[in-house]
Amino acid sequence: MKHHDTPADSIATTCPYCGVGCGVLAAPGHVEGDHQHPANGGRLCVKGSALHETLEDTSRLLVPKVAGYEVTWEEAIDRVAGAISDSVREHGAESVAFYLSGQLLTEDYYIANKLAKGFIGTPHVDTNSRLCMSSAVAAHKRAFGEDCVPGCYEDLELADLLVLAGSNAAWAHPVLYQRMSAARRQGRRVVVIDPRKTATADLADLHLQLRPGTDTLLFNGLLVWLHDHGALAEDYLAEHCNGFEETLAIARSCAPSVQAVARGCDLAVEEVECFYQWFADTGRTVTAFSQGINQSVAGTDKANAIINCHLATGRVGRPGASPFSLTGQPNAMGGREVGGLANTLAAHMDYDTPGALLRVSDFWHSEKMARGPGHKAVDLFEAVHRGEIRVLWVMGTNPAVSLPGSERIHQALSRCQTLIVSDCVAQTDTTQFADILLPAAGWGEKDGTVTNSERRISRQRRFLPLPEQVRPDWQIIRDVACSLGHAHAFDYTCPADIFREHAVLSGYGNGGERVFNISALSQLSNQEYDELAPVQWPVTEGNPGAWLQTRRLFGHGQFPTPDGRARLVPVSSLPPGQLPGPRYPLVVNTGRIRDQWHTMTRTALAPRLFAHRSEPFIELHPADIAGFGLIEGALAVLRGPGNAGYVGRVRGSTGQRTGEVFVPIHWNGRFASSALASSLIRPVVDPISGQPEGKHGVATIRPLVTRWQARLLLRDPRLASLDHTALAYWSCQRLPHSHGWWFAGGHEMNWREWGQRCFSREPELVMEDRARQRYRAAWLSGDRLDAVLLVEPCVQTMPDLDWLDSCFGKGELASEQRRSLLAAGTVEGEASGPIVCSCFGVGENQIAQAIEQGMASPEALGEQLKCGTNCGSCLPEIRDLLARTGAREPA
Numbered sequence: 001m002k003h004h005d006t007p008a009d010s011i012a013t014t015c016p017y018c019g020v021g022c023g024v025l026a027a028p029g030h031v032e033g034d035h036q037h038p039a040n041g042g043r044l045c046v047k048g049s050a051l052h053e054t055l056e057d058t059s060r061l062l063v064p065k066v067a068g069y070e071v072t073w074e075e076a077i078d079r080v081a082g083a084i085s086d087s088v089r090e091h092g093a094e095s096v097a098f099y100l101s102g103q104l105l106t107e108d109y110y111i112a113n114k115l116a117k118g119f120i121g122t123p124h125v126d127t128n129s130r131l132c133m134s135s136a137v138a139a140h141k142r143a144f145g146e147d148c149v150p151g152c153y154e155d156l157e158l159a160d161l162l163v164l165a166g167s168n169a170a171w172a173h174p175v176l177y178q179r180m181s182a183a184r185r186q187g188r189r190v191v192v193i194d195p196r197k198t199a200t201a202d203l204a205d206l207h208l209q210l211r212p213g214t215d216t217l218l219f220n221g222l223l224v225w226l227h228d229h230g231a232l233a234e235d236y237l238a239e240h241c242n243g244f245e246e247t248l249a250i251a252r253s254c255a256p257s258v259q260a261v262a263r264g265c266d267l268a269v270e271e272v273e274c275f276y277q278w279f280a281d282t283g284r285t286v287t288a289f290s291q292g293i294n295q296s297v298a299g300t301d302k303a304n305a306i307i308n309c310h311l312a313t314g315r316v317g318r319p320g321a322s323p324f325s326l327t328g329q330p331n332a333m334g335g336r337e338v339g340g341l342a343n344t345l346a347a348h349m350d351y352d353t354p355g356a357l358l359r360v361s362d363f364w365h366s367e368k369m370a371r372g373p374g375h376k377a378v379d380l381f382e383a384v385h386r387g388e389i390r391v392l393w394v395m396g397t398n399p400a401v402s403l404p405g406s407e408r409i410h411q412a413l414s415r416c417q418t419l420i421v422s423d424c425v426a427q428t429d430t431t432q433f434a435d436i437l438l439p440a441a442g443w444g445e446k447d448g449t450v451t452n453s454e455r456r457i458s459r460q461r462r463f464l465p466l467p468e469q470v471r472p473d474w475q476i477i478r479d480v481a482c483s484l485g486h487a488h489a490f491d492y493t494c495p496a497d498i499f500r501e502h503a504v505l506s507g508y509g510n511g512g513e514r515v516f517n518i519s520a521l522s523q524l525s526n527q528e529y530d531e532l533a534p535v536q537w538p539v540t541e542g543n544p545g546a547w548l549q550t551r552r553l554f555g556h557g558q559f560p561t562p563d564g565r566a567r568l569v570p571v572s573s574l575p576p577g578q579l580p581g582p583r584y585p586l587v588v589n590t591g592r593i594r595d596q597w598h599t600m601t602r603t604a605l606a607p608r609l610f611a612h613r614s615e616p617f618i619e620l621h622p623a624d625i626a627g628f629g630l631i632e633g634a635l636a637v638l639r640g641p642g643n644a645g646y647v648g649r650v651r652g653s654t655g656q657r658t659g660e661v662f663v664p665i666h667w668n669g670r671f672a673s674s675a676l677a678s679s680l681i682r683p684v685v686d687p688i689s690g691q692p693e694g695k696h697g698v699a700t701i702r703p704l705v706t707r708w709q710a711r712l713l714l715r716d717p718r719l720a721s722l723d724h725t726a727l728a729y730w731s732c733q734r735l736p737h738s739h740g741w742w743f744a745g746g747h748e749m750n751w752r753e754w755g756q757r758c759f760s761r762e763p764e765l766v767m768e769d770r771a772r773q774r775y776r777a778a779w780l781s782g783d784r785l786d787a788v789l790l791v792e793p794c795v796q797t798m799p800d801l802d803w804l805d806s807c808f809g810k811g812e813l814a815s816e817q818r819r820s821l822l823a824a825g826t827v828e829g830e831a832s833g834p835i836v837c838s839c840f841g842v843g844e845n846q847i848a849q850a851i852e853q854g855m856a857s858p859e860a861l862g863e864q865l866k867c868g869t870n871c872g873s874c875l876p877e878i879r880d881l882l883a884r885t886g887a888r889e890p891a
């Protein structure tokens with residue numbers, strides 16, 4: 001269904017951000033939710049709604065480069081192929097590695113995997129999904145025999161008890177969260193398990209704010225409790241599962257009583273009992289889990305502890321009853337399907353799947369098949385550091401930011417003999433190390449498929465022209481394969497060719513052992529592929545019901561294991577890899593914020609996505625703010641073992657447990673002086689999945705002593721060459737009409753000289769007030785504003801900048817505007833305050849004012865101000881504001 005204002009040329013495609021996989025109707029300069037798409041039914045979150053604002057090309061990588069020089073594609077492909085073949089000849093195939101991404105399309109992913117494992121013969125192909133879903137993958141395999149999510153999105157709505165473990169879905173899977181909250185109105189219960197009181201916890205009837213890393217204890221305790229209260233599905237266990245007795249015995253040794261669980265998890269006995277009772281009482285229970293479970297040295301065990309409880313109650317793959325791993329990236333699933341992880345082969349076959357190596361090599365007509373599993377991400381970069389891997393090709397991921405132990409990753413990247421990076425953005429923390437840069441097509445410019453969290457394959461379709469020198473990833477890989485002499489196996493002319501081959505392989509030698517089977521799609525014509533409607537796998541001819549029952553898997557209790565039975569896995573409760581102590585007394589939790597995507601290469605282009613959080617920050621409990629001598633709103637430095645420090649603004653939050661801090665994963669060297677969350681995380685990994693413990697670093701904190709804070713607004717960053725030396729802190733953000741910087745420093749600055757250095761000229765307007773330690777300057781070109789600099793002794797006295805920013809939107813400044821320029825803050829109208837609703841730019845002060853005028857519910861506020869009426873992801877904050885002001889929602 002298109003709206004009246006939907007441009008006639010809009011194309012149905014899929015959002016490139018999270019694993020919800022929302023359908024989008026897109027045209028140049030326009031996006032809206034696709035009502036036909038089953039994932040979102042027309043909804044989009046704020047990131048999805050801002051997609052069209054991220055499609056400019058000032059930051060794009062537009063031409064291939066070798067050693068910093070622009071080259072032709074022919075030369076670039078030659079250099080890549082040359083580096084690979086030289087390295088294979090001199091140092092063996094294992095000296096070459098690929099590091100891929102859950103943001104590649106399935107077709108890109110498939111041929112990268114085929115080239116590496118089948119034709120170069122290197123097993124060292126891993127992906128950022130290692131940091132994301134690998135614990136869930138390993139847990140699925142242990143429990144079910146294959147990496148399958150049994151449920152579908154509808155189950156999140158059908159569940160009478162919804163448990164969210166280590167998931168901040170309100171911010172990370174917003175459209176699913178909306179579907180879940182809508183279902184809540186029909187009177188079901190929600191339990192959130194998270195050490196932080198997140199926006200998601202706002203939806204909860206019970207928030208278990210447990211000690212980080214103790215989820216296995218909680219779920220082991222649940223298994224014991226269910227057993228002792230006769231709440232297990234004895235028949236299901238007897239008929240469909242193995243391993244129950246051993247699992248129960250281990251669980252009991254960890255969690256002998258509710259009291260022991262409560263003590264270990266730092267929860268009240270009543271809270272634990274309440275959760276256990278609800279779980280026992282509610283047949284329709286879904287436990288959705290995400291990175292608070294996966295990113296741990298015991299992530300696989302944690303996921304299995306959850307799945308154990310679902311198996312023991314027979315709640316797997318039934319309507320409203322299932323464990324549910326929420327996938328992060330738009331195509332993390334597709335990557336798992338093609339075998340992009342180092343321990344997998346292709347089409348859900350592993351190296352140790354009987355006959356698989358021969359089958360795949362036969363199917364590919366492979367000339368040189370990798371023989372066994374390769375290095376997982378953290379080990380792979382260690383091998384680069386040691387010089388064993390000499391050629392590394394990174395595609396669609398930014399490891400300099402996202403891998404733990406950043407300093408060592410940066411060393412590895414700079415030591416690497418030949419680092420090849422395919423990205424659509426020119427300057428990232430990773431591209432700065434590249435020897436060869438390949439400009440890849442971005443969202444809207446490429447065609448292919450992605451698979452979302454509920455196994456649904458959707459098309460991403462092109463609706464923008466391809467910049468002249470930019471190519472889709474599959475084409476780049478194909479050309480390198482051809483240049484390496486494998487043209488016969490890589491003669492693809494379009495993504496549909498690749499998709500069909502992938503679909504054939506999924507059914508090849510598959511007598512029903514492998515659930516992942518999309519062989520019914522292997523005969524699609526190009527046009528049918530183009531028109532492919534979103535479809536959930538498996539998609540097989542003849543007997544689709546073999547595994548699939550009403551869009552769910554395993555509902556009949558049959559599993560793809562040798563004996564057809566599921567496995568409960570005995571798991572003991574292990575502590576995190578690093579524990580706080582006197583030197584590093586704080587636990588560092590890292591994660592996502594609502595409006596940014598990962599390393600910000602795309603979301604940072606949309607000014608409104610900075611409105612919610614505009615700077616790197618450190619969130620901690622007010623008691624810790626006092627205890628560590630910090631000031632809310634001022635800057636502080638977090639320092640962990642062997643890191644250079646993370647600098648961010650202090651945010652107080654009673655939702656944070658004491659002794660724990662939360663930092664966002666998004667800021668990096670492109671956007672701030674020192675705000676790499678991964679530098680606070682040591683590369684300790686889960687021994688089974690290899691997933692690093694991204695949620696549990698240790699650190700100490702101290703105030704960053706500054707003498708001044710400054711704001712610089714620039715019409716165009718090319719107007720100045722900013723000198724960052726002598727600044728203790730900087731970070732930058734897009735504003736609607738200008739580019740903004742925050743600066744802070746501990747040394748006396750000569751601003752006149754600094755301005756001269758950056759702008760090569762004196763400012764046209766200056767206001768200096770030494771007594772108040774204030775300096776303000778403006779640079780103009782004629783009547784047009786180029787830049788404004790405001791220096792204050794502290795951030796609290798900094799004026800509201802909306803008006804100043806708006807001056808950059810005006811062509812010419814009237815003389816009274818020129819006069820008020822340096823008196824900024826004392827201007828027109830009341831400031832809206834910190835932005836709460838990014839979709840409509842509604843601020844806290846506006847909402848507070850409306851509440852004062854009697855708007856007593858989110859609905860009333862929405863009607864008045866529109867806040868919360870688009871994506872709804874600010875509703876938790878709006879409710880919070882209502883609660884704080886004492887306004888009560890009518891029941």
Ligand SMILES: Nc1nc2c(c(=O)[nH]1)N[C@H]1C(S)=C(S)[C@@H](COP(=O)(O)OP(=O)(O)OC[C@H]3O[C@@H](n4cnc5c(=O)[nH]c(N)nc54)[C@H](O)[C@@H]3O)O[C@H]1N2
Pocket residue numbers: 018019047132165166167168169171172173193194195196198211212213214215290291292293327328329589590591592593594595596597598695
């Ligand atoms: N806005 C936005 N959305 C995104 C992304 C993004 O970058 N931005 N990225 C996407 C990707 S790739 C992913 S993987 C998903 C991730 O989605 P989520 O996993 O929901 O997001 P995170 O913020 O990483 O972490 C979730 C929660 O785990 C909690 N946690 C930490 N330690 C523990 C623990 O020991 N136990 C429990 N139970 N919880 C713990 C954290 O406090 C945090 O609130 O988000 C996807 N969606």
Ligand SMILES: Nc1nc2c(c(=O)[nH]1)N[C@H]1C(S)=C(S)[C@@H](COP(=O)(O)OP(=O)(O)OC[C@H]3O[C@@H](n4cnc5c(=O)[nH]c(N)nc54)[C@H](O)[C@@H]3O)O[C@H]1N2
Pocket residue numbers: 101103104128129131132133291295328329395396397398399401402403404422423424425428440441442443473590591592597598599600601602665677678681694695
């Ligand atoms: N401490 C800590 N670390 C974490 C996490 C955490 O919670 N805490 N989360 C982890 C998780 S779950 C994830 S998924 C990772 C994410 O971390 P990354 O994958 O490193 O982050 P992105 O910013 O998504 O990187 C994607 C890159 O691909 C580029 N790109 C976009 N589209 C295309 C395309 O079509 N082709 C090509 N070739 N390039 C493209 C983008 O410009 C960008 O540079 O971070 C992980 N690291």
Ligand code: SF4
Pocket residue numbers: 015016017018019020021022040043044045046047048049173174175176
């Ligand atoms: S929830 Fe938001 S980010 Fe995720 S797919 Fe949908 S629109 Fe995109």
Ligand SMILES: [Mo]
Pocket residue numbers: 131132133328329
């Ligand atoms: Mo992820």
